[in-house]
Amino acid sequence: MNKDKRIEILTRLRDENPNPETELEYTSPFELLVAVTLSAQATDVSVNKATRKLFPVANTPEAIVALGVDGLKEYIKTIGLFNSKANNVVKLSQILVEQHNSEVPENREALEALPGVGRKTANVVLNCAFGWPTIAVDTHIFRVSNRTNFAKGKDVVEVEKKLDKVVPKEFKVDVHHWLILHGRYVCTARKPKCGSCLIEDLCEFKEKTDC
Missing domain, CATH: 1.10.340.30 (Hypothetical protein; domain 2)
Structure with missing residues (x-):
């Protein structure tokens, strides 16, 4: 995947959710x-x-x-x-x-x-x-990064290093939230909801679904 496509993906995810947060509840x-x-x-x-x-x-x-x-x-x-x-x-x-x-x-x-x-x-x-620009790679991020071809890697550490390398600084603080939420609700494990995905045209997954 080239740089311009990655930036467009991140821009769309940011536009949809400008201030993403973890779904875990905490006050400290x-x-x-x-x-x-x-x-x-x-x-x-x-x-x-x-x-x-x-x-x-x-x-x-x-x-x-x-x-x-x-x-x-x-x-x-x-x-x-x-x-x-x-x-x-x-x-x-x-x-x-x-x-x-x-x-x-x-x-x-x-x-x-x-x-x-x-x-x-x-x-x-x-x-x-x-507020560190760290990227916590879980199963959702690992799946989305590999499936879309955004940042391929054989394990979570490799994907983390690839994301750290290819994600521009302006997106780094929020990128892991966007990818987790995308994997949790859209690019799901068993059957991704490609038909309702805002980055479907940019994604390089070859077995897209209609849902």
Whole structure:
């Protein structure tokens, strides 16, 4: 895919949604960190249902530590892998209290050193909480990038590097939101809705559908 086509795709996505946001609900960097950690292999909808009950009770590192693993499990037991996630969230909260003055660090290495926090989670936190132009490649972005030929790669790291290279600076802060939402609602996994896609004429997917 050439540069002009990529810019037109991004321009159309921006025009449709000028101020995209994550669908995870949060009011602080710590709430976002917890929500993203809980969202691994789970839907944003399921995480939001749980955190709407959790955050009014515990939305600081100290409060999560006081709640404890068993207490936290009661709030997140509807989310997949809740046992390991409860352990990770309590441990990362303890580290934030002990090493970071209970603040979420604006630092990739420090974030990735936290239990349950990988590169994708760190990218989301840096982007959404601190405005960094990081691109968190999930299954939706991986699919859309490869299917459209926008940024092909054999794994998420390769796609992230390709996107970082080909996406112009003016689009970088918001691009992962546009691609996630496009993959979630239009360029869906089983059957993409090509007939109602605003970038269908620019997409290089060869097996387009009519829906």
